[in-house]
Amino acid sequence: MKEQRSSYTNKNRKKFNKILLLAIEAALICVIVAVYFIYMKNFYHKDGNSNTVKTGQNSSGKKGSSGKNTNVKGTPTPTPLTEEEKREKEAKELLEKANLSAMQYDYDKAITMVKGFDNYTQVKILTDALSGYEEKKSTLKRFGAYDSASQINHIFFHILVADDSKAFDGDYKQKGYNYYMTTISEFNAMLQQLYDQGYVLVKLHDVSKKGKGKDGSVSFEPGDIMLPPDKKPLVISQDDVNYYEYMTGDGFAKRIVLDKDNSPTTEMVMDDGSVSVGDYDMVPLLEKFIKEHPDFSYKGARAILALTGYEGALGYRTNDASSPTYKQDKESVKKIVKVMKERGWEFASHSYGHRNMEKATYNFIVKDTDRWEKEVGSLIGPTDILIFPFGIDIETTMGHYNSDKFKYLKKSGFDYFCGVFKEPWMQIKTDYVRMTRRPMDGQAMLEFPERLKDLFDLSKVIDPNRPKWEK
Template sequence: MKKSLFILCFLCCLTLAACGTSGASSSGGSSSAGSGSGSSSQQEPEEPIPPEEPVFDLSSVQLVNYEGVVEHLFFHPVVAYPELAFDGDKQSNGIDDWMVTVDEYNKILSSLYANDYVLVDINQVWSESKDESGNPVMVRNELMVPEGKKPLILSFDDVNYYPYMLENGFTHKLIIGDNGQLWSYGKDPQGAEVISQDLDAVTILDKFVREHPDFSPYGAKGCLSLTGYCGILGYRTMTEKEDTSAAHEENRQREIEAVKPIIAELKRTGWTFGSHTWGHVNLTDRPLEVIQADTEKWMNEVGSLVGPTSILFYPHGARPDGDDWHQTGPKFQYLQSKGFRVFCSVGTESFSYIKKDICAVICDRLHPDGTTLRHSRDRYLKFYDAKDVMDVSVRPQREIDWQ
């Protein structure tokens, strides 16, 4: 039986101790958000009390069942400092291809809002049910949205803050500020510490929804697609083959404890989690035994922290067994047996298909980034106009089709 999409569930997971950095300079909408850990007082620090999230008044609108395509856009972490990202080193062109800048991201969010999209939770679009014979199947749920609005899923790949990102103009991690909200911690081009809500994809979207509650009428934000080989959310929670020392394990346990309140606050404020595999594994090329070992490692090191998820985002967009549309091979069957039900790749349109032979949905997502800003303007006009969004002045001088 179909379920209604939107039963608003705000988990009452209050945050624990704040884990910011004291003495940081501020940027944009910043404040002294990090709480220091070097107090000489014997008294335990008070836990920050998170503010109430804005709730859109659904009684003020007419809700209608939306039966069309649910659009799905995904981003990588956004570039906070273009002068570091696009400095001509070996990372510059890759960042130019696959990321957007903070300024571009803000423009895209504003355009999505102006074009009547509203955020929905990917976990609420489909659900598992039973067919007439009692077999498990996936079904598309009713999507009740404000009249005139269109549902939109957002997902964010590689929200792990890899080492190369820390050197190339990205924020370093998420923290909880003294006001109980999520902030980002990082360093500016001069090396000064910066705590902000205006430099990271997560905190920017949080702030946008606080200012425009009708953009997320049921409290949804996005789904964070996590690997595990460099830890998660900027915290080095991973095991290491090269370092099995007691010191490494002690630091890993500290990082695990530090990230728990971040996860709780993300969940409380409408964020969800999906697997991007532990080691960013190519599901087309790698043998089944490698995928099995990787999946177990993800569940042990990431799933144990963020909780179970039914969402799998294919690294590189590579499909299990090479083709999840026309066949259901042993890799897909294994991944489905581990609890994954919604399998997301990358494509030229927002596409979804409920598989007939196994309880699963396969999807494609669109990717706002430097590649599509340069070469796919027409395809994205329903969302935004690349001519209005792309900051050509800060990016490498490469070919643009629409100029």
């Protein structure tokens, strides 16, 4: 019996030892697994800043494909700002906006913004900025470096050549492009030289404006452009912003569009047929330049875009009611124009059919003007600027306009009339304004370079790929 009991006890002890060993192994496995998960949690969520996303999760913390809630836990809650810190943050944000206005010579707006901040006198960064604005404002001079509005230059371009290898490829259209067009590299070089010489972009309506006399009568008078004494106001415009069909495939933009940030830019069709959005014409290039050089723009001014109507507007064929995209195209133009006007762009009529308005009959002027208003004016809204086709004025008189053509155009709402001349010339009358423009095209640069020597060093402007001049 003793031997049997001893044998039974030994068996139980061995069985117990096995169970104990298995329990110890299980405990060790649990410890290892726990340590592993703690380590991985810290690896993925250290400081709450990791962008790593686990399977079944998305970066927003919402439910992923697994259907499980993926909100990241353990992210430290930001310490709420004190009232003093909030106020300081708001003051800095306000100051950024005010400084931009000041850089664009709108010191009154900057001053008003600062003074509109609650108890601004108790915020040092605001009072310091205010003193700076007022000091700089006191140094401004009407028309800056000029003595009168008549000295202000108004320069203009046509659609810019984005790919000169296509525009200047030796075909029958090369000569016309060489004559009338400017390349993107030339435009950029001109902008930089203008900026370096102290030119500042202004609106035509800043140059001369409507004023009221003591008797209540309305008349035009020189504007009140207030600039530092070394700055020179400048007006820029662009003709035929329609992107005509004949330009297709010749290295030009296709149309103006709004990018993902709702900023005006351009589309261009590439060699493989794809459409690229980018800086392929004056609008996005000028926008980019002003963003980099805010002080090139007086109170946010941009340029004037002059539109004909016989092939639509801004690259959209709004003249063709049979087009399947007709209604959509009209809405696109309206939307683009709205955004551009908010940014400081102005729009002008370049007539409907781009005909010589001096030679045209009165009846033709009436029909042409009415059609432009119906097809283009209805999309871009009212404009009082008329830029003459070919730069040819309706009259040769140096006195007051007196023709029936003028009377009809005036009745149609036009107050500003722009022709072309080799140098600045301006006429401000009680009921209208005439202002000449200077072309910045191939003919001006190659045939008449002396006419631009006051503005540019053409040796640093002319595109080396531009063809030699031939009349």
